[in-house]
Amino acid sequence: MRVLLVEDDQLIGNGIVAGLRKHGIAVHHVTTAQDAEASHREDTFHALVLDLGLPDRDGMDLLASIRVFEPQLPVLILTARDAIDHKLKGLHAGADDYMIKPFDLRELAARLHALVRRTQGRAAQVIMAGPLRLEPESGLAWFNEASVTLSRREIDLLAHLASTDGRWVSANLLNERLYGLNEDGSSNALNVHIHNIRRKLGATAIETARGLGYRLGWRPTP
Structure with missing residues (x-):
């Protein structure tokens, strides 16, 4: 499995990359919405892990633009925004799952595997x-x-x-x-x-x- 991680905190990002690698998940880490869009257009990923507090653009806006071109990509929001309104807004905007920081890397890996399994069970466009x-x-x-x-x-x-x-x-x-x-x-x-x-x-x-x-x-x- 290959995941695109959009996380502006380099230290947190490095920890996620190392932690998910132990669970058989390869991670491409970017820190801005601009780099995320470029990576998404140039490469193929099985899932997206998205922080909302990005330096150049709000993560919700990035989610909306990605959903236009790839509506079936599993998206997990990973953020410190813990209010229920934020969670509902993210899920209504097209996210498949929502996790609050701090988090357990084992749970993150398990949720990503579950999201990808669910997606692979859908009929793929051919x-x-x-x-x-x-x-x-x-x-x-x-x-x-x-x-x-x-x-x-x-x-x-x-x-x-x-x-x-x-x-x-x-x-x-x-x-x-x-x-x-x-x-x-x-x-x-x-x-x-x-x-x-x-x-x-x-x-x-x-x-x-x-x-x-x-x-x-x-x-x-x-």
């Missing part, structure tokens, strides 16, 4: 298009039945193109989908993602037409 099989939520992909490693943004790009039913999508719309309205995604970055996808899946994976944009090279199977 995109089938030509030789490509993609599970956007888990980040898993297969090409000609062989497993292939794709970054978070490569997965999002392919999933979005598959959802357009063969229609052309402009570079501006793709950048907005990949980077959102509050992050600057250059056309060069989009070109890099497309180049990497073609390198992994073949030159016909994504089609390009001047003045129209991009589309998936294979039509998705209903």
Whole structure:
């Protein structure tokens, strides 16, 4: 299991990383909402552990933005905000669990394992298009039945193109989908993602037409 930890206190974060590792959980630790969004878009995680008191943005706002793109990701809020109103607000905003600091690392590990088991029991979305099989939520992909490693943004790009039913999508719309309205995604970055996808899946994976944009090279199977 791989977890994204968003905790601005470096000492607490280091303790969580070391403690969860003993329970078979790998942790990628970031200290800001900006780094959390970047990590989430570039990589695949089985769960998110989220502190609410972040230095650059409130954790509730971060939760809302992540839920737009990945509604099934298990999220556990880990915070010193112990009022019942805070807990209810977090759960209503999309968190799956809520723990108060201080906490026991054994309980945190147990809750994360339970959340991931619960998620894996749900029916996963599967995109089938030509030789490509993609599970956007888990980040898993297969090409000609062989497993292939794709970054978070490569997965999002392919999933979005598959959802357009063969229609052309402009570079501006793709950048907005990949980077959102509050992050600057250059056309060069989009070109890099497309180049990497073609390198992994073949030159016909994504089609390009001047003045129209991009589309998936294979039509998705209903």
